[in-house]
């Protein structure tokens with residue numbers, strides 16, 4: 196079956212990240228935020244602004260070996276966050292849950308939040324905003340750009 200796409204615009208990402216911040220507010224305050232690079236950086240910035248949090252740490256998990264999915268390895272550890280107690284981890288999405296499981300092992304006491312979640316990864320997240328089906332590929336605004344699309348009448352005729 197052809198993959199479905201769920202296109203997220205900058206406006207929508209801002210709105211969904213703010214909705215996540217509202218949900219996270221009642222669980223705070225947080226000592227700081229750990230952003231999972233790279234996809235978590237922009238949601239983390241929006242959430243940090245809304246929660247008035249200025250201490251930001253990052254963690255980098257690399258799961259691809261060239262173009263193949265390989266063993267995840269930690270390219271940058273979140274050293275400032277200790278065991279995660281009182282910290283909030285932010286990523287753009289959870290898909291298979293592979294990244295989340297590595298982060299959870301590093302920061303077992305942190306609260307883990309993503310803006311979007313797919314069913315396989317959902318159990319690894321504490322808080323998220325929007326669920327999409329497992330066969331949906333989320334298109335983020337930093338990976339896309341607007342382009343000309345032929346009128347429906349012309350493309351339907353082909």
Ligand SMILES: O=P(O)(O)OC[C@H]1O[C@H](OP(=O)(O)OP(=O)(O)O)[C@H](O)[C@@H]1O
Pocket residue numbers: 231232233234235256257258286287288289290291292293294295316
């Ligand atoms: O639940 P999973 O199957 O692990 O997938 C989710 C992860 O995949 C993407 O990151 P990616 O590793 O592509 O790197 P990037 O954030 O640098 O784009 C996304 O930003 C999540 O971090």
Ligand SMILES: O=c1[nH]c(=O)c2nc[nH]c2[nH]1
Pocket residue numbers: 288290331332333334335338
């Ligand atoms: O841009 C992306 N969209 C997705 O749906 C996804 N799943 C894993 N990694 C992903 N990256």
Ligand SMILES: [Mg+2]
Pocket residue numbers: 231232233234235286
């Ligand atoms: Mg990522």
